[in-house]
Amino acid sequence: MSRRPLELAAEVMEKLASIYGVSELIEVAHVHISGVSYLTIGDAGLEFLEDLASKGTKFRVSATVNPIGFDLEHVEQLKIPQDFVNKQLRILNALKSMGANLILSCTPYEIIDLPPGTHVAWGESNAVIYANSILGLRTNREGGPLTVLAAILGKVPKYGLHLDEVRKPTHLVEVKYSQPLNHLVASALGYIIGELVVTGVPLIRGNIIKYFSESPHGHELVKLFLASLATSSQVNRCIIPNLSRDYGGEVPSKVIEVEEKDIRKAIDELSSGATPDAIAIGCPHCSLKEVMLTYKILEREGIRARKLFLLFTSRRVKEELRRLGVLSKLSERGVLVCADTCIVVSPIVRTLGIKVVMTNSGKAAHYLRRMHGIDVVLGDLYDCIKEVRNGA
Amino acid sequence: MHSSLLRFRVRFIVGRRRICAPLLIERCPISPLGDIDPKTGVLKNPKCRNYGKSISGKVFAYPVSCGSTVGSYVLYQLSKVGRGPQAIVVKQVDPVLLVGCILGGIELVECSHEDFWYMARDGYVVELNPEEHTLTLIPQ
CATH class of the missing domain: 3.30.499.10 (Aconitase, domain 3)
Structure with missing residues (x-):
């Protein structure tokens, strides 16, 4: 890579904007960088990040980082090969030198506090769906390399979930399940809703909502539910009445029903x-x-x-x-x-x-x-x- | 005789070099991460028609990308070790591929003509002309 990282980031964002058919880039207040484990990005990702760092690149906006391949305290116990450890640490050094905040967690929403309506560029599907669904933050599901470039430029194309009209619900999902919600059911329910909706913004209705909003462990149920939903689909926002901070009350005409047998089917599948x-x-x-x-x-x-x-x-x-x-x-x-x-x-x-x-x-x-x-x-x-x- | 029949108007998305190189074409979606070896350019998904062959130095055509966003890094690494394709032609551009081509300095062209996807064969020479926004197939 012979070019300056800032120019490279600008070219990527402008070209992306053009393939999405928009002309504007929007400033983001925070970036969450995904794709940082040596297991998933390999030498290719390592070399890219070191290349950027060696050019003196500094992130323009505050950036947190997703989990890596091990906990340093347990390297021996987990039998992580030395070569893996070394390369993973090189990835971390490169990110740190560019100014990243090494939280090494997939739950930045429990660590970073940003007001609803803030535009961000997050990778990591569970964080993206939580941000859009619950916190009212605005982000598309950005891929690993894109989050790094977003942190360098501080801007992303203004499309998708950055726009009001894309944040409105597209499917009303009627959940017909009368028993209490536990982790198993929350996971399976998210998974089946994702498979049925595929892409769009589901609005959830039914008795189960009270477990999300009233149970002492409702937050944990919501996390598992949304993480599963984003895994089986391209859905990056799901409205849960009482919890979604920026839900305007719209109800879509398209209705999907989910019953206990659908939840069972998802459990059998998983x-x-x-x-x-x-x-x-x-x-x-x-x-x-x-x-x-x-x-x-x-x-x-x-x-x-x-x-x-x-x-x-x-x-x-x-x-x-x-x-x-x-x-x-x-x-x-x-x-x-x-x-x-x-x-x-x-x-x-x-x-x-x-x-x-x-x-x-x-x-x-x-x-x-x-x-x-x-x-x-x-x-x-x-x-x-x-x-x-x-x-x- | 085939000059008009085998010439297609295309969008030059990344790069504006004139290129003339042999074609390697796949009919299925390609996940750069997993389907392409990042150090040799060899196609390593047995579902690929050209399984075991390398895209290095070729014009590599496939309809659309799929799979992990980490795929961008694979294209970057291929170029870095000098084993990248001359150009990539797809029916529809996606972010993973776009980012990968920019990082790797690989020419990226979008060609939505069904005729191209119908007529193109492995080994045909592809000529890319950015001034005229055209892709020409030259049967060998």
């Missing part, structure tokens, strides 16, 4: 009957509340993990757990708390020889099958925790 040899929760990264809930269940039931129990969260939550003294207690219970990474973008499925993973996340279930080619069992958080009681 879940096998195999016996798990590892449990993984935290896709998206667990909030502090979710970790504490897991901890309380383990304590209450007196469970000590007899198989690999991986819990993924942000560095910020992990530090908080350390401060509260919970990190060591989780470790005593056999839970390996990993920050900075997740089961999908880490090579640990291969390095630890994991064959079957049980998870509460529809997104993880989808990608573990497709990217890592392993069997998955989808279950509620409670069932995942109970599963660790059974020896491997």
Whole structure:
């Protein structure tokens, strides 16, 4: 790459604008960079980022960064090869030298506070859909390289979800399900709605909404639901009345009904009957509340993990757990708390020889099958925790 | 005789070089990440008709891209190691490919004529003329 990064970024954004048929670029207040694990971007991505950094590139806007391939604290335990570690650290150094904020989490919405209506450029599908659906932030689903270029230029083409008319609901989804919503159902429901809607802005209606807005763990249900929805579709905004901050009250005429049998079908699609040899929760990264809930269940039931129990969260939550003294207690219970990474973008499925993973996340279930080619069992958080009681 | 029949008006999206190179054409969507080896340009998806052949130095045509956005980096790396295609021709441009071609300095052309996709064959020479906005197929 012989050209100046700023010129390169400007050319990319202008050409993109022209293929989307718009003439304007819009300034963004924040960028969330995805595509940073060495597992997914390989030498190609590493060389691109180092190339940019070597030219003295500095990001124009504040930029946070998605998870990488490991938690530095557990490199040996997770058997991460030295070459992988070195190359991953080179990626981080390049991003840091350009001014990135290394939160290494897929939940920037729990870390960064921005007012509704703010235009941002986020990669990472679960963050994008949460930003548009709940926070009223405006972003399209940007790809890895584009987020880096957006941080350099500070602008993106003004199309898609940056525009008012594209943010209105396109499908009314009537959910006919009367039982309480748990992690399993939230994941499966998001997945099936994504498959049915494919692209557009669904508006959710039905009894289940109260679990999102009233349950003490509603935020965690919303995260799992939206992450699954974005995984099975190109949907980047979903309106949940009472929670979506910038919903204007429009109701679309196109109606889709989802019943219990559809949810069952999604569970069957995502879940096998195999016996798990590892449990993984935290896709998206667990909030502090979710970790504490897991901890309380383990304590209450007196469970000590007899198989690999991986819990993924942000560095910020992990530090908080350390401060509260919970990190060591989780470790005593056999839970390996990993920050900075997740089961999908880490090579640990291969390095630890994991064959079957049980998870509460529809997104993880989808990608573990497709990217890592392993069997998955989808279950509620409670069932995942109970599963660790059974020896491997 | 085929000068008009095999000449198509196209959009030059990235680059404006005059290019004359042999064609390699695929009929299925291509995911740059996974389908193309980033160090050799060899097509490594068995579903590809030209599975095992390299796009390096060719005009590579396929209808549309699919798959991960990381695919852009693959095109960048191919060019960096000097194994990139001369040009890429697609029916419809997408962001992953656009970004990859700009990063890699690879000529990118959009050709929506069904006739081109019907008539083009592997090994035909493709001539790209940015002044006249045309792509010409020259059977060998």
